[in-house]
Amino acid sequence: MAQTLTSTPVAEIAPRRNGRWRAQWSLFVESRMGPIGLAILIIVALVAICAPLIAPDGPFKLGATRLLAPGKEGHILGTDHLGRDMLAQIVYGARVSLVIGIVAATISLIVGMVVGSIAGYYGGIVDMVLSRITDMFLIIPAFFLIIIIVATLGSGIIYVMVVIGLTAWPASARLMRAQAMSLRERTFIHALRALGESNRKILFRHIIPNGIQPLIANASLDIASAILIESGLSFIGLGDPNKATWGRMIYDGRTTITTAWWVSVFPGIAIIITVLGFYLVGDGISYVLNPRNRKVRT
Amino acid sequence: MSESLLELRNVSIRYRTGRGHVSAVEDVSLQVPTGASIGLVGESGSGKSTLALALMRLLPQNAEVTGEMIFAGENLVTKTESQLSKGWRWRKLAMVFQKSLAAMSPVHRIGQQMEDVLTIHEPHLTKPEREQRLHDVLTSVRLPNRVLRAYPFELSGGMMQRSMIALGLLCNPPFLIFDEATTALDVITQTQILKEIERLKAEYNLTTIVISHDVGVINAVTDTVAVLYAGQLMEVAPRETFFSNPQHPYSQALISSVPRLRGEKTRLAGIPGSLPDLTNPPQGCRFAPRCPHATEGCLAVTPPLVEVAPGHLVRCTDIPLREVVA
Amino acid sequence: MGRYISRQLASIIPTILLSIVINFMLLHAAPGDPARVLAGKDNPSEEQIAAIRAELGLDRSLPVQFFSYVRELLQGNMGQSLSFKQPVFDLIMSRMPATLLLTVTSAILALAIGTLLGVAAAQRAGTVKDAALSFGNYALFAMPGFWLGLILMVIFSSKLGWLPTAGMRTVRADYTGWRDVLDVMQHMILPVATLTLVQVPIYFRITRASVIQERQQDYMTTFRATGMPPTHTFRRYALRNALLPTITVFGLGFGFVFTGAALVEIVFAWPGIGRLTLDAVFRRDYPLLLGVYLILAIAVSIAVMLTDIVYALLDPRIRLR
Numbered sequence: 055m056a057q058t059l060t061s062t063p064v065a066e067i068a069p070r071r072n073g074r075w076r077a078q079w080s081l082f083v084e085s086r087m088g089p090i091g092l093a094i095l096i097i098v099a100l101v102a103i104c105a106p107l108i109a110p111d112g113p114f115k116l117g118a119t120r121l122l123a124p125g126k127e128g129h130i131l132g133t134d135h136l137g138r139d140m141l142a143q144i145v146y147g148a149r150v151s152l153v154i155g156i157v158a159a160t161i162s163l164i165v166g167m168v169v170g171s172i173a174g175y176y177g178g179i180v181d182m183v184l185s186r187i188t189d190m191f192l193i194i195p196a197f198f199l200i201i202i203i204v205a206t207l208g209s210g211i212i213y214v215m216v217v218i219g220l221t222a223w224p225a226s227a228r229l230m231r232a233q234a235m236s237l238r239e240r241t242f243i244h245a246l247r248a249l250g251e252s253n254r255k256i257l258f259r260h261i262i263p264n265g266i267q268p269l270i271a272n273a274s275l276d277i278a279s280a281i282l283i284e285s286g287l288s289f290i291g292l293g294d295p296n297k298a299t300w301g302r303m304i305y306d307g308r309t310t311i312t313t314a315w316w317v318s319v320f321p322g323i324a325i326i327i328t329v330l331g332f333y334l335v336g337d338g339i340s341y342v343l344n345p346r347n348r349k350v351r352t
Numbered sequence: 353m354s355e356s357l358l359e360l361r362n363v364s365i366r367y368r369t370g371r372g373h374v375s376a377v378e379d380v381s382l383q384v385p386t387g388a389s390i391g392l393v394g395e396s397g398s399g400k401s402t403l404a405l406a407l408m409r410l411l412p413q414n415a416e417v418t419g420e421m422i423f424a425g426e427n428l429v430t431k432t433e434s435q436l437s438k439g440w441r442w443r444k445l446a447m448v449f450q451k452s453l454a455a456m457s458p459v460h461r462i463g464q465q466m467e468d469v470l471t472i473h474e475p476h477l478t479k480p481e482r483e484q485r486l487h488d489v490l491t492s493v494r495l496p497n498r499v500l501r502a503y504p505f506e507l508s509g510g511m512m513q514r515s516m517i518a519l520g521l522l523c524n525p526p527f528l529i530f531d532e533a534t535t536a537l538d539v540i541t542q543t544q545i546l547k548e549i550e551r552l553k554a555e556y557n558l559t560t561i562v563i564s565h566d567v568g569v570i571n572a573v574t575d576t577v578a579v580l581y582a583g584q585l586m587e588v589a590p591r592e593t594f595f596s597n598p599q600h601p602y603s604q605a606l607i608s609s610v611p612r613l614r615g616e617k618t619r620l621a622g623i624p625g626s627l628p629d630l631t632n633p634p635q636g637c638r639f640a641p642r643c644p645h646a647t648e649g650c651l652a653v654t655p656p657l658v659e660v661a662p663g664h665l666v667r668c669t670d671i672p673l674r675e676v677v678a
Numbered sequence: 679m680g681r682y683i684s685r686q687l688a689s690i691i692p693t694i695l696l697s698i699v700i701n702f703m704l705l706h707a708a709p710g711d712p713a714r715v716l717a718g719k720d721n722p723s724e725e726q727i728a729a730i731r732a733e734l735g736l737d738r739s740l741p742v743q744f745f746s747y748v749r750e751l752l753q754g755n756m757g758q759s760l761s762f763k764q765p766v767f768d769l770i771m772s773r774m775p776a777t778l779l780l781t782v783t784s785a786i787l788a789l790a791i792g793t794l795l796g797v798a799a800a801q802r803a804g805t806v807k808d809a810a811l812s813f814g815n816y817a818l819f820a821m822p823g824f825w826l827g828l829i830l831m832v833i834f835s836s837k838l839g840w841l842p843t844a845g846m847r848t849v850r851a852d853y854t855g856w857r858d859v860l861d862v863m864q865h866m867i868l869p870v871a872t873l874t875l876v877q878v879p880i881y882f883r884i885t886r887a888s889v890i891q892e893r894q895q896d897y898m899t900t901f902r903a904t905g906m907p908p909t910h911t912f913r914r915y916a917l918r919n920a921l922l923p924t925i926t927v928f929g930l931g932f933g934f935v936f937t938g939a940a941l942v943e944i945v946f947a948w949p950g951i952g953r954l955t956l957d958a959v960f961r962r963d964y965p966l967l968l969g970v971y972l973i974l975a976i977a978v979s980i981a982v983m984l985t986d987i988v989y990a991l992l993d994p995r996i997r998l999r
């Protein structure tokens with residue numbers, strides 16, 4: 055009985071989250087940037103998934119000829135200074151980049167979501183303290199912090215992902231805070247509170263699910279910047295030595311760039327395409343979420 | 353009837369949207385004699401602000417205006433943007449906007465913005481002459497000169513609204529539109545501003561259109577009332593007649609349910625329902641779905657606007673019947 | 679205004695304090711004994727270590743240690759660099775001018791270019807040109823700065839031979855006076871161009887968005903109603919309002935610039951903080967790494983504070999509150 059009492063009114067007044075998908079999709083298409091980005095990401099993901107089919111020998115097989123120009127001896131993108139096939143390395147590098155980007159962005163999304171929703175929902179002194187901390191982390195140059203931590207703890211891919219994730223959260227925290235502050239004043243949250251629902255339940259069951267959308271667009275940008283940060287780390291020799299990463303490939307080709315440009319150029323293009331894909335998707339999602347772009351107006 | 357400063361002839365306004373056309377204003381004809389003060393009243397979404405923006409030719413690109421808007425003998429509908437800017441806007445027609453706080457740039461001083469507008473229209477004025485003019489209009493709206501040095505956020509809502517009226521009077525226009533000019537104010541300030549408007553009309557020889565959802569405001573500052581519902585004129589009457597003997601059921605409802613609370617969102621008491629969907633307006637009388645007197649005939653045919661007495665027009669098939677009863 | 683500035687000054691103290699706390703924690707997280715780390719020698723004698731330990735109070739509780747650490751920092755003592763055998767603070771300060779030359783020059787150039795492009799795109803919002811500009815900016819933003827630097831270097835110095843490849847001055851030329859300035863400027867072109875290009879999208883995006891937003895403000899309708907010419911309204915009112923967010927981004931962007939600069943310096947062998955960081959990473963020179971981090975955090979905090987003050991000067995809503 056208590057169950058029905060608490061659930062019915064809330065179900066009636068809580069905003070509906072389903073049934074808008076078609077309208078949102080058409081806005082996403084209308085943004086022009088979004089669909090291009092999505093197409094790019096689908097291709098990159100397919101390449102990453104099908105890596106063993108495209109390059110059956112794996113990325114580390116040493117070839118006979120070093121610094122072979124693109125197109126020669128069956129190496130479409132040439133070989134590097136150890137004679138390894140560039141195409142194989144790039145294809146396997148896609149896996150590393152995608153995993154790093156997605157894991158790091160997920161960590162930052164979760165931390166930002168929790169910090170931001172607590173600050174926005176509770177308000178007062180809790181908000182003041184958390185917001186100040188958020189602002190400070192937003193200012194501090196994260197890359198140098200990451201360098202120190204990775205140099206200290208070691209450059210395993212796990213550390214790299216976690217550290218990038220733990221320094222990227224302030225942006226999502228700010229977005230989530232704003233969402234929580236406006237949701238807090240909505241009728242259905244007032245109703246829940248009047249019905250005696252616990253704050254933690256309100257926070258995780260209602261505030262976060264209803265306010266998460268802007269964070270999704272931001273997460274897409276977080277993935278992009280995580281990929282760029284990782285490539286930067288690899289470029290100064292702090293990448294995971296056991297993984298074929300695009301940043302390290304650029305680094306490897308650096309010394310021979312005047313004679314064998316392809317070793318650095320192709321992985322760079324791979325980074326640009328992938329990161330661009332995430333930016334464009336983020337742009338598309340922002341377009342969908344911008345109330346100005348909603349249709350129905352008289 | 354005295355000469356009309358402004359005459360609307362069969363004005364219709366449509367918005368093109370992704371879902372098709374929205375007919376915001378339909379076939380409105382209205383005469384505004386020199387020196388008159390017309391009150392346009394209706395719910396939000398009735399088309400009254402669209403009509404005001406159309407007069408200033410400020411509608412967005414996706415709006416189509418048909419019909420004629422004759423102002424001092426010239427048709428405003430066919431004027432080009434550059435013609436409007438030179439000699440029409442602000443010189444002949446000015447407007448006081450709602451949401452006055454956002455109606456000026458937040459990072460420029462009020463005096464600077466007003467002086468800028470004045471310079472554009474009267475570039476020959478010297479600096480002291482401009483300052484004198486600013487001082488004059490501020491005095492007219494009972495504001496001290498120090499307002500000129502202030503930024504919009506430093507003023508109260510009432511002071512800001514007075515500043516906007518001063519801005520409207522700046523180039524001494526013969527015609528001034530008040531678009532929900534008192535809506536955002538508290539009741540006491542609203543009363544003060546309405547008194548000022550009434551006084552300024554005489555002082556500046558103004559012909560005005562006052563737009564409001566609040567019949568109280570209309571009663572205070574107009575001499576003729578025009579009721580707009582779903583883009584159509586429902587009733588036009590001299591003020592006394594309108595308030596003592598309203599003919600249209602919608603007018604009657606408006607008067608009997610004077611909103612007690614500020615804010616346009618207040619639903620009309622006693623009239624359940626809301627405005628019809630204007631992308632697909634219903635057949636027959638647009639008010640019929642909410643009308644307590646509606647018959648099946650009302651839903652079939654759109655009633656014409658009929659003159660029931662001199663200067664008193666009503667759009668309702670039921671009129672003769674009820675007049676007999678009365 | 680004076681009160682506003684002093685409040686801003688006070689507000690960066692917590693930020694700097696947080697950086698110090700993080701630094702302190704990292705120092706303890708670094709492998710080995712902090713005293714050994716700070717001694718700055720490969721094989722410090724036990725007496726030296728004991729001396730540092732006493733100086734920093736490492737045998738006492740953590741809070742006490744923290745305060746003595748802060749005290750040392752306030753005196754500019756950040757320990758000895760392991761690899762350079764020099765005080766960390768002096769070392770970083772000797773490299774700072776070279777880095778500031780790149781970062782400040784490129785930030786200002788990027789601000790100018792990005793803002794102009796952003797305004798241009800916003801005025802054509804929704805057109806093909808706008809979409810092309812936006813797309814191009816995303817593509818530029820997706821480029822790792824160090825990669826772009828490599829490409830520019832190959833094209834303009836290796837292949838075309840127009841510009842010097844690396845460094846800040848021509849080696850062994852020993853120019854003086856104006857000849858030296860010219861020499862440095864020639865060496866600057868490629869790194870500054872690289873850093874500028876990667877920053878342009880930041881200002882482009884914020885400017886485009888805020889101009890579009892500003893054009894929809896109510897006061898734009900007011901001015902149009904008054905018959906003010908649209909270009910006048912735009913230049914005088916919309917632009918001033920729209921550029922305010924750009925200023926905030928300029929301050930926050932400094933963290934990004936330093937990151938970009940560090941990597942680009944490595945590419946062009948520019949003798950700044952970036953090169954220093956790379957050396958420190960290779961030799962696991964923790965005192966130096968921590969010092970770099972702390973000083974950059976302070977530098978960025980100050981940059982943010984300064985831009986906040988500039989912002990307040992331009993926005994009366996903040997200044998007069």
